[in-house]
Amino acid sequence: MALTQLPPAPLTVTEESEEPSPRSRQRMQESTPAAQAEPQRSPKREEEGPEAARQPQVLQTPLAVAGRRPLTQKRLLSAYDEAEGKAPGGKRLCPESPRDPAAEPCSPPANGLDGTWEAESDGSEAEDQPSDGQSPLSAYERKRLKNITENAKFFAALQLHESAARLQRIATKRRSPVTKSRAKPKKVEEEPVRRRSMRLQRVEPSEIAMPEVFTQPIAEEYPQVPAGPLPMLPEDQMGDSKLTEGLLAVWMSISEVEANEAEKQVPDMERYQDSLNSMVLSEENIRKVVKSRVCSMAIHPSESILFVAAGDKTGQIGLWNVDCRSEEAAHIFIPHNDSVNCMHFSPCNPAHLLSLSSDSLRCGDVTRAVFDEIYRDEEMSCFDFLEYGAATAVVGQWNGAVVMVDRRTPGASAELSADIGFKRTRTVHVHPVHKQYFMAAGSMDVAVYDVRYLKTSKNKPVSSLQGHTKSVASAYFSPVTGHRVVTVCADDKLRVYDTTSLSSTVAALRTIKHNNNTGRWLTRFRAIWDPKQEKCFVVGSLVQPRRIEVFQDTGKLVHTFCNPDCLASACSINVLHPSRNILVGGNSSGRLHVFREETTGLRS
Known part of the structure; x- marks a missing residue:
């Protein structure tokens, strides 16, 4: 059974209350492939004005799920947000954690209308800022990751692949002769006795009529x-x-x-x-x-x-x-x-x-x-x-x-x-x-x-x-x-x-x-x-x-x-x-x- 592919996880945005610290900015740059080399602003883009600089770019980052290949989630960033690490409207992006590759990235649902991503949060600062210094996860993301993990364990426990292979082997096995349906023999109709010559019967002719079936020479x-x-x-x-x-x-x-013959x-x-x-x-x-x-x-x-x-x-x-x-x-x-x-x-x-x-x-x-x-x-x-x-x-x-x-x-x-x-x-x-x-x-x-x-x-x-x-x-x-x-x-x-x-x-x-x-x-x-x-x-x-x-x-x-x-x-x-x-x-x-x-x- 194939798992249903879930939609790309949305980005998590949080209200930016203050300027991120240098340490946090460094972690954000290391967690994304674009941070390996700081992008340079294109002169053409600067000439086009601030509206062109704010055109969204689509970046894809892998979403790792236990037992599956990493999925890809889309992030919408403007040129300015990409450089500053901020989301439009003063929101802060939830970067991926580079320290724990197995950790599930955040992917809140999209509203499916205007392409923007909303984050569910109870407003507590403790939820958004974990004590270990990692990227904050919303309650929805934590619930979603938990569901994904439980579903993966459930499907692994079902052993669907092993069952499918076993059924395939059983289907290809040769059926037992007992189970085969045997065709009923056709009823042999009695044919009229045909006259056959003694030569075809391999019987030597004689003055007395011999039986048709000759058993012994x-x-x-x-x-x-x-x-x-x-x-x-x-x-x-x-x-x-x-x-x-x-x-x-x-x-x-x-x-x-x-005994004594005359001459011939x-x-x-x-x-x-x-x-x-x-x-x-x-x-x-x-x-x-x-x-x-x-x-x-x-x-x-x-x-x-x-x-x-x-x-x-x-x-x-x-x-x-x-x-x-x-x-x-x-x-x-x-x-x-x-x-x-x-x-x-x-x-x-x-x-x-x-x-x-x-x-x-x-x-x-x-x-x-x-x-x-x-x-x-x-x-x-x-x-x-x-x-x-x-x-x-x-x-x-x-x-x-x-x-x-x-x-x-x-x-x-x-x-x-x-x-x-x-x-x-x-x-x-x-x-x-x-x-x-x-x-x-x-x-x-x-x-x-x-x-x-x-x-x-x-x-x-x-x-x-x-x-x-x-x-x-x-x-x-x-x-x-x-x-x-x-x-x-x-x-x-x-x-x-x-x-x-x-x-x-x-x-x-x-x-x-x-x-x-x-x-x-x-x-x-x-x-x-x-x-x-x-x-x-x-x-x-x-x-x-x-x-x-x-x-x-x-x-x-x-x-x-x-x-x-x-x-x-x-x-x-x-x-x-x-x-x-x-x-x-x-x-x-x-x-x-x-x-x-x-x-x-x-x-x-």
Whole structure:
């Protein structure tokens, strides 16, 4: 609270009865700043006469109040009174006391009309002349000084400044969360149930309608597969049962009979195109073999019975006897914990099915009904046999390295791990004629290496296939001579290379525009050569209606496998029979589609 500024204290005038003593005049001169040097009368003022000399001058002297800055009071003096120390009319001015600076100067009230100051006095000489010799104070001045002192003490006792500061701090403090008014939550209105596709729900499609809320991935429904050999039992079989005896018996029988195969015959392009036209898809040749997305497939080389194996992303392997129409024609096994990236029937013994996931390489031996563990490691992506006997294999890893594995060596360890300088290795493929050469495809690298000169590190390729600008999904030699290589790249290109002579760098022979943007929910496309035809390869397609395309190495589209009534999804993984006109395509829901000749007989 601010104190109200009082009006300037008036001067005290008293009747002059006699001439002031020299001592009193000296005190008066010392108490005022004008007395420090006696003013000289201006000649101009003397010339103007006594009326000009008596013009009032305004002097200001500080008025000290306890607890406040000194106020200023005005005094009216004429030139004559200033020199003589007298007030007009013979009044004497009340000078300030120079001895006591803290003493309150006199300031009687003004009448506010003519600017003159009147002094209240009871007429006693004792009041005007104190005994100590100081300047006399009137009764009004003493009363006023007393009031000022009492008011100052009263306001000091109120501690207004401290209270204002304390209130300011309280106002700026953060309010307690309890005192905050919480907004009432809005009432959630029940929205109508919206239909969402299974792709948006991240649920793998199936023949049976699945609930909208999918709580667990399919892979977590099963316990982890232990290391070592596993019995060849289907996933729905809890104990000893004869559910799979018929299926495994068929596999064993066709492997024993078909051990000695005749020589492969390569038809000309005209006959080959006629055979492609004779292959059709029907509803009875479509079946869900595994529960999740197909990542790899293998087809048995038997000519009497069509026997297919498929591996999905959860580690399941499905075996399907396509010629059998009963419910027992297909069964699922779980030899792996992770995606089955690569599968091959042994070229010398079709009773052995080798499958690879990211953590293990296993051999399913139908003669002993067991899945043996050949090699165990981490981040494996693919493999291929280094020789016809299938005793040794080259294994690619996701970290870019390649590993040499010999099945004849006891234990599940590798013979050699070689760093070929890749950031990622997705596929490896061995030359069909010169088995010492193998090709690796990775991020943007495709190169051919000689297995005889592999070292642990600093391996140089025999030949590099140039031109890829994005990651490469696959690269394979042509099946008969190895004179061609086809690659699938994420830059929406299929490239064909001439590898007749393995020079240090090889440029693309043909470049085919092809939509390879399979995205997250589809397995990457892999272009594979037809083992019956050296110059043609097969690849999946995203064109509507869905189809599987056959290209010649010149870039020409030779044939399109399409059936809008039966094929409604993209088949990323495809496999061709080595001697029969049969094509099998697998999609992201675990279904297999078999294109075959219409004249082929079916068994009950």
